[in-house]
Structures are given as structure tokens and as C-alpha cells.
Amino acid sequence: MKRSVLFFDIDGTLLSEITKKIPESAAEALSQAKKAGHLLFINTGRTICSIPSEIRRLPFDGFLCGCGTCIVYHDELLFARSLSPERGKAVIAKMFECDLGGIAEGPEDVYFPERISRFDKLESTRRYFRAKGMGIECPLESGRFIYDKLFVYADEKSDLDSFLAFINEDMEVLDRGENAYEVIQKNYSKATACEFIVDRLGFEKDQAYVFGDSSNDLAMFEYAGHAVAMGAHAAVLEPYAEYVTKTVEEDGIAHAMRHYGLI
Numbered sequence: 639m640k641r642s643v644l645f646f647d648i649d650g651t652l653l654s655e656i657t658k659k660i661p662e663s664a665a666e667a668l669s670q671a672k673k674a675g676h677l678l679f680i681n682t683g684r685t686i687c688s689i690p691s692e693i694r695r696l697p698f699d700g701f702l703c704g705c706g707t708c709i710v711y712h713d714e715l716l717f718a719r720s721l722s723p724e725r726g727k728a729v730i731a732k733m734f735e736c737d738l739g740g741i742a743e744g745p746e747d748v749y750f751p752e753r754i755s756r757f758d759k760l761e762s763t764r765r766y767f768r769a770k771g772m773g774i775e776c777p778l779e780s781g782r783f784i785y786d787k788l789f790v791y792a793d794e795k796s797d798l799d800s801f802l803a804f805i806n807e808d809m810e811v812l813d814r815g816e817n818a819y820e821v822i823q824k825n826y827s828k829a830t831a832c833e834f835i836v837d838r839l840g841f842e843k844d845q846a847y848v849f850g851d852s853s854n855d856l857a858m859f860e861y862a863g864h865a866v867a868m869g870a871h872a873a874v875l876e877p878y879a880e881y882v883t884k885t886v887e888e889d890g891i892a893h894a895m896r897h898y899g900l901i
Contacts, residue, residue, distance in 0.1 A: 642845045642900060644671060645681040645702070645832055645858060646891075648693060650851040651868055654886040660692055667892040670901040672697040679835060681828050683820060683854045685743040685786050686710065688772065702831035704786040705822040705854060708745060709834055717834065719826065720745065720784040725808070727781045729821075732804045733790060734779075736797040742778055744785035752777035757791040759818060788821040789814075812854050820854055829857035847898065849891065850875065866894045 646652050653660055668678055680693060681702040689701055700711035709717040721729065726742070733740045739757035741764075742749040750764050750773045767773040776783055792798045798819075802811060805821065812820040828848075836846055844863040848855070851868040852875075859865040859878035867875045869885035883894035895901045 640845060641675050641677075641841075642847055643677045643679065643836060643839065643841050644900070645679050645828075645835075645846065645848045645862070647828075647850040647852065647855050648680060648682045648684060648690070650870070650886065651849050651855075652693065652886070652891060653690065656887060660696070661886060661889055661891070663889040664886075664891040665696060667895045667901050668696050668698075671895060674901060676900060677839065681831055681848070681850075681858060683787070683822075683828075685748070686745050687747055688743070688767070688770075690770075700835070702828070702835065704743065704745075704826075705820070705828055705857075706826035706831040706834075707786040707823055709831055711835070711838075716838070718745065719823065720786050721808075721823065723781075723784055726783075726785055729788070729805055729809070730778060730781065732801055733788070736801040736804075738796045738798065738801060739791035740778065741773075741789045742783070742785040743787050743789065744783055747776065747783065748773045749776055749778045749783060749785065752779050755791075757793070759816070760789075760791050763789070787823065790819050790821055792817045792819070812856075814853060827857035828855060829861035832858050832861050847900070849894065851886075864898065866898075 677699045679700045680698055683705050686703040686708050702709050707719045739755045739760045748767050808824050809821055810824050814820050846862045847864040848858045848862040849866045851871040853872045856874055859875050865878050865880050867879035867882045868890050884890035
């Protein structure tokens with residue numbers, strides 16, 4: 639088969655959100671694809687510091703992180719863009735003013751509010767990262783860090799509209815459902831990350847395969863020649879999915895790669 643470049647989301651695609659594990663079938667499929675000469679990339683909303691160790695042990699050629707704001711190929715940093723310190727502080731201040739919960743995601747760490755918040759999902763995420771030794775040393779309020787993107791949480795007490803108006807100049811929001819919003823830098827996405835690698839390495843768009851499940855995968859689904867949705871996926875991906883595979887737990891990655899003859 640013609641050499642291809644493959645881009646994989648992490649959560650809900652490679653890593654089961656039910657078992658919290660990567661199926662052995664997926665790891666084996668990646669190894670087979672690597673031996674066949676294909677290039678393998680993670681393409682995630684996570685920033686580079688929060689790539690799980692079990693993902694790093696797999697045979698990936700690079701990591702595209704923070705929705706297109708950090709691109710690493712064979713341990714070489716090819717591209718990075720964080721918010722300026724001044725703008726970053728202003729956005730966080732506005733977030734607190736609008737009574738939102740939030741997490742800042744940077745290249746070196748993730749940053750949580752100093753005090754326990756009223757947002758259960760934020761606190762669940764805090765516990766997840768704390769178990770991995772992250773998000774502990776520097777509170778969100780300090781402003782002593784740079785970051786690439788935010789996750790914010792709203793409820794009936796929040797003034798979400800005012801916050802969205804404030805960030806509109808240089809940031810945009812991906813609605814992740816249940817009053818959770820991924821706030822990313824404008825003009826950067828999982829699609830721009832794919833395009834960067836495809837162009838840099840001399841591939842054609844038809845040689846690009848993307849695998850994902852959530853709404854923040856939409857941009858790369860719109861971009862790629864071949865888009866694979868996991869068996870459990872956000873409805874917004876449906877119009878752009880060339881193929882719907884099985885769920886993560888049902889060996890969906892291996893199933894899709896066999897379907898396309900990649901392994």
C-alpha cells in the first residue's frame with residue numbers, strides 16, 4: 639500500500655474512557671503500521687506536558703498538541719504558540735470576573751484554581767492530574783506561567799456571553815457539551831496541525847488518515863482525505879466520517895486499519 643500518515647486522537651479513540659486503558663489490539667496495530675512504513679502521529683487537544691506515559695511508549699513519530707499549537711516530530715519541536723503573558727492574564731481575570739470555572743493548559747503544566755470550585759467536572763479533572771503529579775505547584779490565580787488553551791465550565795451563575803465576547807478577538811470556543819467549553823487560539827486547530835505535517839513531509843491530503851471521536855476532532859475530519867469515527871462518537875463528526883469503526887473497547891482502531899489495508 640502507498641505510504642500514509644496517520645493522526646490519532648487520544649481520549650475515546652486510543653485510550654478507552656471506560657477501561658482507562660489502550661487495547662492491546664490498538665498497540666499491535668500501530669506497531670504493524672509502523673513496520674509497513676506509515677508515519678504515526680498523536681493529534682490531541684491535550685498540551686504536550688499531559689500526554690500520558692502509556693501513549694508515549696507507543697511507536698509514534700510525533701505529537702501534535704494543544705489543538706495545533708505545539709508540533710513535535712522525532713523529539714524536535716517544529717512549532718509552538720502560547721498566549722502572550724499579558725493576554726493570558728487578562729483572559730483568566732475575565733474568566734473569574736464572569737464566574738466561570740477554568741483550567742489553563744500550558745506546555746509545562748496544567749493550572750487549576752487555588753480553591754475547590756463548585757464545578758464537579760473541573761474537580762474530577764483536578765484529581766486526575768493530581769494523581770499524575772500535575773497541576774499542584776502553581777495555582778491559576780498566580781499568573782506565573784504561559785499557556786496555550788483553556789477549558790472552562792459554566793452554569794446559571796456564569797456570564798458566559800461576556801466572556802465569549804472578551805476572547806473573540808483571538809480565541810474561539812468548542813462546545814464540549816454539558817456546559818463545558820474548550821477555548822483554543824484562533825487560526826490553530828487539529829486541522830492546521832495535520833496540514834503542517836502533511837506539507838512538511840511531502841504527503842498528499844489523500845495519504846492522510848485521521849481517527850477521532852469528539853467534537854474537537856471536527857477540524858481534522860473536515861481536512862483529511864480519510865476520516866475514521868470511532869463507534870461511539872460526537873454527532874457533529876457524522877457528515878465528515880468516511881468510515882465508522884467499532885468502539886475503542888471493541889478493537890475499533892485495529893478494525894479500521896485493517897479495513898483500509900494499512901496493516
